[in-house]
Amino acid sequence: MRKLSVIQIAAGLVFSAGSAGVVAEPQMPYDIYRADLDRIEREYKVDKERCDSLDDNAEDICLAEAKGKEEVAKADLEARYKPSRKARYEVDAAKAEADFRVAKEICDDKDGNAKDVCVEEAKAAKAAAIADAKREY
Known part of the structure; x- marks a missing residue:
């Protein structure tokens, strides 16, 4: 059996860490993080106010879209x-959840069996989006 040198082992670990999705990214400074978080919250408030002009289920759909956009932006x-x-x-899961809530609100415009099928x-x-995210990460 062939013996590996310390250099070969170290190089293998470096390359395997990169291929496993472990990428050393520099951490964002807190002040930039805080500013982006404030921006996301302001955008949500504006989007939510825009929904107030709508009626019935259109308002519900708009609110679901606004909340989903906020949650995905925060996760990102x-x-x-x-x-x-x-x-x-968590970003992919937030996207799947946001899409689901919007789709469910859209289904509310339907009746009977069509609504049931839409929700399913x-x-x-x-479920497919969550499964894909789990496989990817």
């Missing part, structure tokens, strides 16, 4: 502030 900010595989997964399709799409 967190992933940039503290990079990790788990943080990137939304659930299936969410």
